[in-house]
Amino acid sequence: MQPVVVRWINGEFTDGMLISGFQNIVDKKLIDIPFELTEKNIDKLNIPEWVKSVGKGWLMGMVSDQMFVQNLQYLIDKKIISFPIEGVNEI
Numbered sequence: 001m002q003p004v005v006v007r008w009i010n011g012e013f014t015d016g017m018l019i020s021g022f023q024n025i026v027d028k029k030l031i032d033i034p035f036e037l038t039e040k041n042i043d044k045l046n047i048p049e050w051v052k053s054v055g056k057g058w059l060m061g062m063v064s065d066q067m068f069v070q071n072l073q074y075l076i077d078k079k080i081i082s083f084p085i086e087g088v089n090e091i
Contacts, residue, residue: 004021015046019033030069031076051081
């Protein structure tokens with residue numbers, strides 16, 4: 001999973017590609033991602049920029065595997081990692 005996170009931090013992978021990597025690589029018992037990523041929505045997923053600091057901490061060994069996954073799960077559960085709400089800026 002580390003190569004995927006590195007590419008995400010470096011801007012080579014979108015937020016959706018990162019979460020897709022978690023869906024495909026990480027045991028589903030460790031992280032529950034309650035949405036399906038498709039070709040149509042993978043680039044619409046939004047992870048706040050500040051979350052990359054948690055990823056950097058994990059890569060540097062300052063954050064454990066368990067803590068990294070727990071942080072991501074919390075952000076998903078609280079809808080901080082989410083798809084934008086359609087029509088918010090529309091009148």
